[in-house]
Amino acid sequence: MDLTHELKAPVQSIIAHVQRLIRLFRKGQVTKQAISKVDSIVRAERQELLTRMANVSLVSVLDRVELHQEPKHLKQIVDESVSRQQALAAEKDITIRTTYGTELGVLSLVSIDPKRFMLVVDNLIQNAIKYSYPGTVIEAKTTDTSKSVILSVTNIGARIPRDKREEIFKKFIRLSEEEAQFKWRPGTGIGLALVKRLVELHDGEISVESTNAPRQARPLNHTGPEPHRTTFAIILPRYT
Ligand SMILES: Nc1ncnc2c1ncn2[C@@H]1O[C@H](COP(=O)(O)OP(=O)(O)O)[C@@H](O)[C@H]1O
Ligand SMILES: [Mg+2]
Numbered sequence: 726m727d728l729t730h731e732l733k734a735p736v737q738s739i740i741a742h743v744q745r746l747i748r749l750f751r752k753g754q755v756t757k758q759a760i761s762k763v764d765s766i767v768r769a770e771r772q773e774l775l776t777r778m779a780n781v782s783l784v785s786v787l788d789r790v791e792l793h794q795e796p797k798h799l800k801q802i803v804d805e806s807v808s809r810q811q812a813l814a815a816e817k818d819i820t821i822r823t824t825y826g827t828e829l830g831v832l833s834l835v836s837i838d839p840k841r842f843m844l845v846v847d848n849l850i851q852n853a854i855k856y857s858y859p860g861t862v863i864e865a866k867t868t869d870t871s872k873s874v875i876l877s878v879t880n881i882g883a884r885i886p887r888d889k890r891e892e893i894f895k896k897f898i899r900l901s902e903e904e905a906q907f908k909w910r911p912g913t914g915i916g917l918a919l920v921k922r923l924v925e926l927h928d929g930e931i932s933v934e935s936t937n938a939p940r941q942a943r944p945l946n947h948t949g950p951e952p953h954r955t956t957f958a959i960i961l962p963r964y965t
Pocket of ligand 2: 848851916
């Protein structure tokens, strides 16, 4: 498996935009907009690259990985991941909303390895951005119940056919453009395999749902393939 494939797309995108800026500079046509475009591309792709590098470095040691768990609020992890990925979302005119709900009056703790769980959340949000239609909203939400904490990430975009919902959690599986009815860039399909393994190491479970998006959630003036609403949900035992 050629893992450099995983790193190619963000690097190529940065190079292309820098080269464009150099061409503009040579012609004396550099504008403020051109600079801020490159600035936001670099910030967005940098984040994508960091997550993909973390994936690659973890995938080879996944069978031996040891967790260093501590009681934490998921809110802290989600807030941090979302704020780091804002530039990536903004590039596609995507808004990320966060909600933290509890039936118990205060937010619950979960026992997690913060660094590893951050990679779980980063992957889910990065996928949500990557497979969304521009101009849509992503919702990252936690819900506490007496026994567990549920984290869900919902986005509007590519569909996941029913018969592929187990398969996407396997290593190196990606949906084809036709299956997903969605055009995107190269990747290797290791993200969700890592996510599932890490969630299970935390005694949690992950599931996915993907159905036709309700009218009000669709991007304005959408043409193209039917938008789907996809939710990845993780359930973790509450720390007591
Ligand atoms: N939020 C999502 N919406 C639609 N399809 C998704 C979403 N997240 C993941 N997928 C599908 O699952 C596949 C596997 O995802 P992942 O393991 O993260 O690999 P990668 O993102 O590198 O393709 C993706 O290629 C895509 O087809
Ligand atoms: Mg991914």
